[in-house]
Amino acid sequence: MKYAAVIAAAGRSAGGHGLPPMMCLGEEPAIQKMIRGFRDAGVAEIVAVTGYKSKILRDYLSSVDIRLVENRQYAQTQMFDSLLLGLEALQKPYDYVFLTPADVPLVQASTLRAMVQMHGDIICPVCDGISGHPILLHHSLIPSLSRYTGGGGLRGALLDMGASVVQVPVEDPGVLLDANSASDFKRLCRAEREIRDKGRLCPDIHVCVSKSGVVLTPEIVQFLSMIEHTHTIQDACACMHMSYSKGWTLLRRIETALGYPLVERTSGGADGGTSRMTEKGHRLLDAYLQYQAQIQAFSLPLFQQLFPPELC
Numbered sequence: 372m373k374y375a376a377v378i379a380a381a382g383r384s385a386g387g388h389g390l391p392p393m394m395c396l397g398e399e400p401a402i403q404k405m406i407r408g409f410r411d412a413g414v415a416e417i418v419a420v421t422g423y424k425s426k427i428l429r430d431y432l433s434s435v436d437i438r439l440v441e442n443r444q445y446a447q448t449q450m451f452d453s454l455l456l457g458l459e460a461l462q463k464p465y466d467y468v469f470l471t472p473a474d475v476p477l478v479q480a481s482t483l484r485a486m487v488q489m490h491g492d493i494i495c496p497v498c499d500g501i502s503g504h505p506i507l508l509h510h511s512l513i514p515s516l517s518r519y520t521g522g523g524g525l526r527g528a529l530l531d532m533g534a535s536v537v538q539v540p541v542e543d544p545g546v547l548l549d550a551n552s553a554s555d556f557k558r559l560c561r562a563e564r565e566i567r568d569k570g571r572l573c574p575d576i577h578v579c580v581s582k583s584g585v586v587l588t589p590e591i592v593q594f595l596s597m598i599e600h601t602h603t604i605q606d607a608c609a610c611m612h613m614s615y616s617k618g619w620t621l622l623r624r625i626e627t628a629l630g631y632p633l634v635e636r637t638s639g640g641a642d643g644g645t646s647r648m649t650e651k652g653h654r655l656l657d658a659y660l661q662y663q664a665q666i667q668a669f670s671l672p673l674f675q676q677l678f679p680p681e682l683c
Contacts, residue, residue: 374487375465376409376505377457378402380473381422381445390424391474391550393431393600393610395593396563400600400610401476401550402428406435412483414469418460420453422446427601438462451524458513467494468513470525471505477545477562478505491537493529496546502538503546556612572683574674578663586625587659594618595648595656598634602645629655 380392380402392402402419409417417437421428422445429439440460442453454470461468467487471478478496486494486507494507506525508516512534519528529536545566550556564575580587590611597607608618626632633652638644648656 372466372487373463374412374414374467374469374507375416375418375461375463376414376469376471377454377461378405378417378419378471378473379450379453379457380419380428381425381442381448381453382450383423390427390601390606390610391476392419392428393424393597393606394550394556394559394612395597395610396476396559400431401559402432402473403435404476405471405473405478406437408478408480408483409469411480412487414483416461416463416465418457419473420457420460422453424601424606427606430602431600449524451528454525455517458517464510466510467507468510469505469507472549474550475504475546475548476550477548477559477566478503479541479543479545479566482539482541482543482546485541486539489537489539492532492534493536495536495538496541496543497538498541498543498546501547505546572678574667574670576663576667576670578659578666580659583628584624586628587655589663591621591625592656592659594621595633595652598646599648599653602647604634604636604646607646 393400395401396404406417418440419428419432419437420440420442422442425441432439438460440456442448442456445453450472458468469483482496483505486496492509492512495502496505497503506529512532515532516528519531521527521531523530544562548555548559548562550559577589578587579585594607594611594613597610598604601607601610604618604622605615608615611618622634631651632649633655634646635649636644636646
């Protein structure tokens with residue numbers, strides 16, 4: 372069997388702000404986590420459909436081996452329309468295609484692998500009796516999906532087909548968790564930590580670096596990384612579900628404490644100006660990330676020594 376995936380990443384969040392695919396969960400943006408999960412499940416081709424803030428996603432995903440399609444009418448269309456664009460962009464015929472919005476990033480690879488073991492017209496994960504994302508669609512249904520003209524979106528199109536649905540029970544709350552609002556994002560971050568810990572005690576070390584006050588934390592490092600990914604402070608704030616004024620205040624405070632700029636700002640231009648990390652800023656981030664990784668590595672044997680399995 373050959374599998375593909377289409378990720379609808381064209382729309383805004385429900386609150387009209389933020390860029391859910393680029394919001395950091397752990398140490399990486401949500402869409403990167405989704406792509407890795409599909410790869411781990413054996414998906415051969417991935418198409419991401421962009422729209423809102425399309426350039427940010429294109430720039431970030433330029434080095435990733437996936438296909439990108441832009442829905443220029445994202446503001447006037449539905450997620451269903453983006454999924455159709457993605458299906459049209461697939462370069463080869465596939466036995467099954469995963470369909471998912473980009474704001475459901477915590478689906479575990481084990482769930483995707485369980486789904487590809489099943490056979491049927493429509494395969495859907497179910498957690499605690501509730502159907503979630505993604506769905507897995509047999510290729511024979513794609514022509515009917517493309518012909519659907521009703522107003523019910525993907526759900527309406529699938530109901531209109533009258534195709535059988537195979538439900539896959541999973542213990543994976545990620546199939547139900549989205550990132551439509553700031554509160555949703557906080558809930559996702561908590562869930563990501565729980566999944567990473569696998570229900571056991573484990574070291575979760577947060578490195579803080581200070582100079583006349585705290586200047587680097589994991590959250591601040593994510594914010595600075597988002598500035599580099601998005602090339603604007605405003606979009607970086609949106610990705611972090613942080614207000615623009617808070618982001619500016621935070622950046623000015625850190626640069627004042629350090630005594631040198633972390634971000635170079637260029638005003639004007641067709642895109643309204645850009646912001647990029649300075650050479651010293653890059654060196655600072657690299658040093659922090661290496662320091663954090665080495666501390667985590669050094670701490671694990673000590674943790675295992677002091678916390679035997681019966682305590683975990």
